[in-house]
Structures are given as structure tokens and as C-alpha cells.
Amino acid sequence: MNSLIFPPYLHEGDRVIILSPSGKIDKAFLKGARKRLESWGLEVVMARHAGGSNGTYAGTIQQRLDDLQEAMDDETAKVIFCSRGGYGAVHLVDKLDFGRFRQHPKWLVGFSDITALHNVFQANGFASLHAPMARHLTVEPEDDFCTQALRDILFGRNAALRTEENDGTAFDYVCPAHKLNHTGTCQGTLRGGNLAVFYGLRGTPYDIPPEGTVLFIEDVGERPHAVERMMYNLKLGGVLERLSGLIIGQFTEYEENKSLGKDLYGALADVVKEYNYPICFNFPVGHVTMNLPLINGAGVRLEVGRKEVRLNF
Template identity: 50%
Template sequence: MMTQPPFLISGDGLAIVSPASIINPDYVKGAVERLESWPLGVSVSLHCLGESGVYSGTVDERTDDFRNALHTPEVKAILCSRGGYGTVHLLDRLADDVARNPKWIIGFSDISALHALCVSRGIMSLHAPMCKHLTAEPADDRCTQYLRQILFGQIPEYHEKPHPLNRQGEGRGMLVGGNLAVLCGLIGTPYDIFRPGSVLFIEDIAEAPYKIERMLYQLKLAGRLASLSGLIVGRFTEYTENEGLGGTLYELIYRLVEEYDYPVCFDFPVGHVSDNLPLIEGAEVLFSVGKESVDLAFCIK
């Protein structure tokens, strides 16, 4: 059983924190303006705009910011300003705080580690765009609008275009996933996100195809791929195809899961792209891959 954090109402508080890398202040400013227009009461954590080497703050500072947001009653959701690297430093420190204070934690990329923490503690979270997207994209951007709708309890259904490599079928299970490199780094830890019967979504940035294949072979050899109810292959960006490996990246992934009988879709709009659909991690989903459409429905109210 997963705990669903309370949905927001107008005027609720939302805190912006930086659990990993340094953030451009202009992106935080833009996100504040967008979120206040919804309307929400937005606060910016003490070290959100800080700098400690490549991080927004020391481990203690970043932990304190996140912990304060979790323990502040007025704050109903926490938006991570950006990813980068560094979230893994906070997992053991925040595990109990997250479990005792279920709130919507929002972000993607390196924030996949926090989503894994939430799953480990039985809390739903929101894999979704962050400050840069809220600043750079127009108000009517569909991902921005879906994020707003979900936070306020209006749950969308997604109907996306098919891909030639898709394998048709239907699956049902708990939705988990995120950045592939981050998730593979958590295998064998208390924050291992791979559960039998799950619908898994994956994406990554600046990883060579052979590295992606190696990570997926790790999952295959560990039995993680065989136990899925469905696989959503998102967008992989900033890499160069290497046909010497025997095909495109998507073709390599297709062959890796060819022996399984669950539905698989490719090029789903999730990842380091502007069209990055918000996904509710920890929610039960119905996942259907057909000739004309790829459909994803969240089984929550």
C-alpha cells in the first residue's frame, strides 16, 4: 500500500529546495512567478541559491533545507530546483523525515534518487519538470498544465503516439522509474526501486549507447527486467548512435527485452526534454500499447 500525499488547494505552501547542484537564480525567480500565479504561497529555501563547490550547499545545509520543508506544516509540496549530482548524499539523512511527512516531492534527473527513497518508504511522488521548465516554457505548455492539475487533484490520462518498435499489450502495476544511471546506482541498497510486477519507465542524458546497454544487462542478469509488468522507454538525449553495436539505442533495448511478454513502448515523452510528462511514482497504473496509441492511466482519485 502506498501513501498518497494530500492534494493542494489554492493558497497552500510550496517550498523550492536545491538538494543537488547549483541553480541559475533566474530559473528560481521564474518558477516562483509561475507557481504564485496558480496560486500557491511559494518559499525559497535558505540555501536554494547557495554555492558550495558544485553543490548548492554543504550536505548539512541541503539536508536542513529539505528537512525544514518537510516539517513546515504550511508547506504541502516540495519542488526540487534542479538535478545535477548530489541528491544521493541526502537519502539516509532524510529517510525517516520523508516517511513521517508525506508531501509531493517534485523533480526528475538526479531527483530520481529521492523518488526511490519515497517508494522505499511507501510514499507517492511526482517525476516532473522543475524550475527551468516552469521559467522557459509558456503558461499553456502541456507539461506545466499537467503538473498543476496533478498537484490540485485532477489526474490526467496520457494518450501518446505509437513507435515502430513498440510491443503491444496491457499491463497493470506500480509505476516506478526515472534516470537509468541513478536507479542502477541504487540496486542492492534500501532504495532499490525495482519491484516485481512494476511498470518501469527509464530515461537518461549524455550516456553512450554501450553504457545504457550495460546498465540494462545488469538489470536483466539480476532478474529485474523479467519481473516487470510493462516497460516505458523514454527519451535518451545528448548521445551519439553507434551502429557498430548492432543497431540504434532503441533497437538494442528492443532486443534486450524481446523474450518477455509484457507491453513495451519507445520514445515516450519523459526525460531531459521540454515535453516531459509528469508521472506519479508509486501509483498503480494501467499501461496499454496498441496499434494507434500508447495509453497510461493512473488508478488514483
């Protein structure tokens, strides 16, 4: 399995840049994210257009591009923290210069529409962090599990996630089994994110390579038949058959009208029923409070058992 380059972990006093590469955001959430990150002992810099507005976006394409490129080029910053998703990151994917970034790599943090940027960073050889963003850091308490997990991963501690079975350099997530799971164990490179977003990059240089991949997917506001259609695209395109494992996360904010003759998970189970690799349903990742931080590009071991599922980094 070929894991990607990990940016350096954080220390107190390190610089974090908050920016908004997609949708515009309530400035109260920017203030909340700043406060939370500063409470971790970090220097927080707000990008020029982080709180901007241009239609539904946080600025024009050029403004959002300038903020992201300046953050990538910053020799002292250690984290690029995306304030929210929405829509708009796709405007930037083919315009980024990784020249200086390669000399001073840093963590990209975000999910949802930020999946497009995760794909770009992976295509350029760097791991990134699919994780909660500004609203979560603002509204959830200090002891929120996902907030603490994000902090521990960024600082390289992983204390909240440590088990007796490792030395602290690795960590596990454990969740209950689901009746639709395919049991088994596999190893591979963890990749994925929002299904509709990476589906939109299929056939481009930023597509997810299926070989050796443990793919995770989630989505919000997509109708069941649209989700099924996207999964059939992955099936007919030969992606699903080449995966090492599959993690099906949370699909939220849609009407479960059983237009497919069954619920959404049941329909997806039919799409993937022929594959013998481990498949996990109902994993806690997506547009939900329990949105576990996942390292895109990390080597992982996925164990899907009869009683529990374990994802080991």
C-alpha cells in the same frame, strides 16, 4: 497492485518550498519558478540554500540536507519542489528522517538526479511526482502542456488530462505507437526515472522492487554502450523478467554512432525481446520539453496497441 500513499492535493494559498538538493542553479530560474507557482495562487518559500553554491553543488551536504529535512518537517507545506537535478541527491538518501513527514506528507516534485529521492520516498511508502522543474517553469509558456499537467495533478483536478472514459479522478496519457513496441495490456505500480541514478541504487534499501512494477526509464548524456550495460545489469539481475510492463522514454544528448551495430532503441529492443509483457518505446518522458509528469508509486494501466499507447492512472 500496491499503490503508495498520496500526499494531499493542493488548494490556493498552500505553501510550496523550493530547494536545491543536488546541483547549483542560476537564480533566474529560481525567480521564474517562484513567479509561476505564485501565479497558481500558492505561497512560495525559498529554502535557505536554494541558490547556494559549493563547487558544482547548491551547498555543502549538510546545507542541502538541512534544507530538505526542514521542508519535510514543515507542518504547513504541501509541496517540496526541487529546482534542478545535476548530481548530489545521493549524498542525502540515507540521512533523511520521515518521522514528522509521516504526520504531514507532501509532494516531492522533480526528475533526473531527483530520481534518488523518489526512490527514498517510495521506500518509505509515499508516492511522488516525476515532473519538470524550475527551468521548465521559467522558459516555457503558461499554456505549456506539461506545466498545465503538473498544475492539474498537484491540485487534484487533472482537467487537462481528463478523457471521456473517466470521471476526473483518473487520467490518461496517449502517445503514438512505435515500431519496436510489444503490444499488450498490464496493470501495476508505476516506478522509475533516470536509469543511471536508480542503477546506482541497485542492491541498496532504495532499489526499485520489480514485482508488480511498470518501470519507466530515461537518461541524458549517457553513451549507448553504457545504457546497454545498465540494461544488461537489470536483465542478468532478474529485474526485467519480473516487471509487469516497461516504458522506455527519451535518451538525449549522446552521439548515435552505432557502435553497438544499431541505434540505441534497436540495441535495447534486443535486450528485452524475450519478454511478453507490454513494452513502449519513445514515451515522452525525459530531458525534453515534452516531459510528462508521472506519479511514482501510482497504480496504472498500460495499454500498448498497434496505433497508440495509453497510460491510465
